[in-house]
Amino acid sequence: MPRFDPHPERRPVAVTGASSGIGAAIAQQLAALGHPVVLGARRVERCEDLAATLRADGHEAAAVALDLTDDGSVARFAEEAAAVHGPLEVLVSNAGEVWPQAVHATDPATFTRQVQVNLLGAQALLHAVVPGMVERGRGDVVLVTSDVVRAPRPLMGAYMTAKHGAEGMARAMQMELEGTGVRAGIVRPGPSSTEQGTTWSEGEVVEVVDEWNRWGLIRHDGALRPGDVARAVTAMVTQPRGTHLTLIEVEPEAPAVRRTHVPRGEHR
Template sequence: MPRFEPNPQRRPTAIAGASAGIGAATAQALAASGHPVALGARRVDKCQELAEKIRADGGQAVAVPLDVTDEDSVTAFVTRTTEELGDIEVLVYGAGDLDADLVHEMEGSRFQGQLDVHLGGAHRLTSRIVPGMVDRRRGDVVFIGSDVVPKPRPRMGAYVPAKAGLEAMARTMRMELEGTGVRASIVRPGPTSTSMGMQWDEKTTEAVLNDWVKWGLARHPYFLRASDIADAVHHVISAPRGVHLSLIEVEPEAPLEER
């Protein structure tokens, strides 16, 4: 007798932050494997474009408006996703942007905004989706963390504590969900080429990079691709029942040295 019933081949998946970057790449990767995906973000037009592409490629996808800082929006997202795709088997949380500044120079509203998107939003979705997973005795929750948690980076005034809080919540959930059949996991990317930080002005970008070099946090110029992180998420949710990939760290490999 197997220790666990296997997961269904078709696993409806809710993705927060699906309009670009890691979220968009994850949606494409999971849809290509046969999982129907709900693409949630404030930029619903971008999600709609991606959903149309996924459907054209033979996958199943719906674009649903989602503001993770708004309780009503989160509730509406979960309700429509369930109506369109069925009970949510997988939640991937990667919503949020990166607001760069020094801790002591960041306005309180900006600091709180980062915490609310990266951590508060994760809790809002988790609290609406995970109870159903517990009832069904299976499910995967994957949080997109960051290597700034073990290795803080200067000028990430609110991003570092927000991601640290997110990963702490994930580790707490892993203990609380033990024995329920629901797995809470962290995929922790290193430097990744996405749209995050694209809104910085030249002065901010220069200051950030100079500080990273000063603290030895930019050893080489190579970045991961969003698809690399999507592959890691796919690997986590594809692990057979009875196996829990609780943390996957993904770092860019350095360029080959000349010989």
């Protein structure tokens, strides 16, 4: 492997779930700051397209296939990512999968797959990358979770289970890594406009919306854009040394409502 010297303005980054949405936006923003990025996802051809666009804009970017349900794929991703731009200094665990179904109605294999993608695969990647960060005495790990951890939602039991586990894992890491030079943080987005959920049937969408309305979980029709969440991740990993953002919650703002001014003394 060629020699790569550390530089505060050139920190090799790996982003999972980078084929679209939040992951793609994170890769774009960090590349724009001058950091070389490696985009990982099962849909590697889409990562390759984005990497090519970033390179055309003068940035350093590469795509590496990643299947978080395959331990061999995780190990290869970690090895290849480090070979491209040098040892990773930033790892953003963003990949996620959600399938709407009641816990008792979910086939165990489907439940297991969601936990594998959202939690166990993430831990396998941490195991492959973080020890090297600790050895070098520097690094940032960000786990992108979900506000389902704070506000439970019906029909998302497997996803909620995994995201609760991811945050628990991150909290443990924050204590375990203290004093090593490696920071672990959580970015917890609310409802977002991404490709997640676009494969659900119309009936599944209707059922989810009805259930969430029944529990008062839909307050307005605002949604985060991928770039909104990416900016939170960027803020977390670009904090100066000596500062540790442990949790950033990002929620969509309700659309502004125009209010008619009523002069004092008048009533309507």
